[in-house]
Amino acid sequence: MAQVQLEKKLNNIAYIISAAVLLLVGLMRKYKIDLGIDFGFLPPLHAGLNAITALILVTALYFIKNGKVEAHRKAIYAAMLTSALFLLSYVLYHFTTPETKFGGTGSIRYVYFFLLITHITLAALSLPFILLTFNRAYTGQFDRHKKLARWVFPIWLYVAVTGPVCYLMLMPYYP
Numbered sequence: 468m469a470q471v472q473l474e475k476k477l478n479n480i481a482y483i484i485s486a487a488v489l490l491l492v493g494l495m496r497k498y499k500i501d502l503g504i505d506f507g508f509l510p511p512l513h514a515g516l517n518a519i520t521a522l523i524l525v526t527a528l529y530f531i532k533n534g535k536v537e538a539h540r541k542a543i544y545a546a547m548l549t550s551a552l553f554l555l556s557y558v559l560y561h562f563t564t565p566e567t568k569f570g571g572t573g574s575i576r577y578v579y580f581f582l583l584i585t586h587i588t589l590a591a592l593s594l595p596f597i598l599l600t601f602n603r604a605y606t607g608q609f610d611r612h613k614k615l616a617r618w619v620f621p622i623w624l625y626v627a628v629t630g631p632v633c634y635l636m637l638m639p640y641y642p
Contacts, residue, residue, distance in 0.1 A: 481598035517630035
């Protein structure tokens with residue numbers, strides 16, 4: 468029973484974190500802060516952190532499929548860390564730097580915007596579920612964790628892969 472109570476508390480924290488992140492992401496598009504520092508070096512870091520997250524997620528899946536629970540746990544902690552570092556860096560960059568517009572034309576434009584829109588939408592929708600999935604495992608509710616992870620994992624992986632793809636497509640248009 469104590470684990471269920473702990474999960475409820477952790478879930479409330481997950482909802483607060485998710486709401487705060489969504490609020491920040493919404494605000495960063497409207498407001499800019501001049502810190503007098505050029506953060507133009509961050510987009511490749513964002514892409515790198517997302518790519519590393521994707522690799523870690525695939526590794527975590529391999530570990531759990533092969534019964535290596537402790538290695539899986541450590542991999543998921545690493546994926547959450549790289550995702551958190553990405554998110555902090557991403558918000559800092561977008562609060563301080565004007566938005567870069569995609570300049571491609573023709574069918575590549577449709578491909579880019581499809582990937583970007585699905586990436587952003589799924590990133591926003593998946594964040595609370597990633598945290599809830601983590602909370603279930605953290606509190607030892609592995610059957611419930613597994614049920615949620617089966618659909619959260621591919622979405623998180625898609626977001627982690629499409630981030631670098633969008634960056635590579637946008638790269639020629641950075642100042």
